[in-house]
Amino acid sequence: MNTDGVYIVTGATGGIGRAITKALAARGCRVVLACRNTDKAERFINEPDSGGMDCDILPVDLSSLSSVREAAVEAASRHYKINALINNAGTMPGRLTITDDGYEEATQTNFIATALFSRLLAPLISTGGSVVFTTSMTRHIVKLRTDWLDRAVSRHGRFTTYGRSKLMLTHFALDFADELKPRGIRVNCSDPGIVDSSIITMDNTIVNYLSDRLFRPLISTPAQGAEPVMTALKSRLTGCIFTRRGVNHIPKSYMHNPLHALPASAIKDLM
Structure with missing residues (x-):
């Protein structure tokens, strides 16, 4: 794989992640699937309708900070020059799970590990490159x-x-945008809205049955959920939230907010 100008996508085998990966590949981009389940990633790449994708696989498990650090070291050893880092992976567990690092699973996966991964890969991002974080309307x-x-x-x-x-991640995104702006690196968020993906599975047979018939037909497809990411990648703006309806600046009050218990500086301590 040519390692110049790669696009790294976390959660690339999920609904929106697959759509992002296919959209990038269709544009001739070299995509790195940063995934926990590498077998699933391999099957995705080899699917008949995925033929011709120029892809690589980077193993990373965001529920393990040591895995995040190892993935960053591996990316550097492969001499990746990153055009864009798309932090799409996320989880919404119904039951409380504590990771081996001592954090609640969603808190670590969606924010702490994602922020750490971004920081560790920042030196590999090319001048003029882009970072996109998938946020959520639930932050409201x-x-x-x-x-x-x-x-x-x-x-x-x-x-x-x-x-x-996701709210914490959005706060971090604005701090990160301010930090990387001197290098010409844009940092934005993508809010896909409500998308028909595995993350909205409720682990309840009755609820899922009703959702399939009453709820999911009214929400966006994964391809539609990927649209804000693709728009963000083309934009010259930074510090913004992209949706299918348009774009808004992340509120200035989010920057270095004193209530932000794990600011950009604290992420450095995890490195």
Whole structure:
């Protein structure tokens, strides 16, 4: 694989991730699938309708900070020159799970590990490159708070914990955009809206049955959910949130917010 100008996509085998990967490949981009399940990634690349994709696989498990560090070292050893890092991976667990690193699973996967992965790969991103974080409309149902790490454990809820992890990620995105701006690297968020993907599976047969008939027909397809990412990659803006309806700047109040319990500087401590 030619390692010049690669596009790294986390969660590339999920619904939106697959759509992003296919859209990039269709444009002739060299895509790196950063995935936990490498067998699934291999099957995806070899699917009949995926023929011709110029892809590589980078093993990474965001529920393990050591795996994140190892993936960054591997990316450097492969001499990747990154055109864009697309942080699409996410999880919305219904049950409380604590990772081996001691964090609630969604909090670590969606925010802490994603922010760490971005920081570690930042030196490999080319001048004029781009970073895109997938945020979520659920960030609107929660508030920033200093005890969010403890809250994710003591008051875990499927939507509130997920929403808070995405709100924290959006805060981080603005800090990161400010930090990388001198290098000409744009940092934005993509809000895909409600998309028919595995992340909205409720682990409940009755709820899933009703959703299939009443809910999912009204929401976006994975390909539609990928559209804001593709728009963000083409834009010269930074510090913004892209949706299918348009683009808005991340609120200035998000930058270096004192309630942000794990700011950009704290991510450095994990490196």
